[in-house]
Amino acid sequence: MRKDDCIFCKIANGEIPSKTLYEDDTFRVILDLGPAAKGHALLIPKEHAANLYELPDETAGKVLVLAKKMAVQMTDALKCDGFNLVQNNGEVAGQTVHHFHLHLIPRYADDGQAINWVPGNPTQDELEAVRKQIVE
Ligand code: 5GP
Numbered sequence: 613m614r615k616d617d618c619i620f621c622k623i624a625n626g627e628i629p630s631k632t633l634y635e636d637d638t639f640r641v642i643l644d645l646g647p648a649a650k651g652h653a654l655l656i657p658k659e660h661a662a663n664l665y666e667l668p669d670e671t672a673g674k675v676l677v678l679a680k681k682m683a684v685q686m687t688d689a690l691k692c693d694g695f696n697l698v699q700n701n702g703e704v705a706g707q708t709v710h711h712f713h714l715h716l717i718p719r720y721a722d723d724g725q726a727i728n729w730v731p732g733n734p735t736q737d738e739l740e741a742v743r744k745q746i747v748e
């Protein structure tokens with residue numbers, strides 16, 4: 613499926629030009645226009661899925677394999693010191709473009725970025741309640 617009003621459908625399918633790092637029948641990997649660090653890229657499936665929940669299993673299975681291949685290539689080429697994979701679902705989680713994408717973010721010792729959260733401090737009972745809520 614392709615959505616006429618979706619910018620990542622148009623980019624992934626080549627209707628809008630992008631700085632492409634990789635392309636195959638299923639995916640395009642492009643440089644992000646607002647990079648968190650040098651080389652920040654987006655792995656985008658060509659078929660429209662708004663988010664992880666909508667992503668077909670077959671595509672989902674291929675995402676991490678390609679992410680690893682790109683991370684190895686980018687780390688070798690850019691000589692970065694580390695690497696973040698980030699994937700946002702829903703506005704509350706920071707998603708601004710509602711076509712599934714995985715951020716590939718090379719990290720450098722001096723990049724000044726903080727891709728992080730404030731850790732909580734739950735009790736064992738609280739953890740157990742959450743575990744039950746998820747699995748039961
Ligand atoms: P999200 O916040 O949805 O996880 O990430 C959206 C990302 O897409 C942002 O990092 C933003 O910089 C990037 N982005 C938005 N529009 C475009 C575009 O037209 N071209 C490219 N290359 N990146 C875009």
Ligand code: ZN
Pocket residue numbers: 614615618619620621622659660661710711
């Ligand atoms: Zn789309």
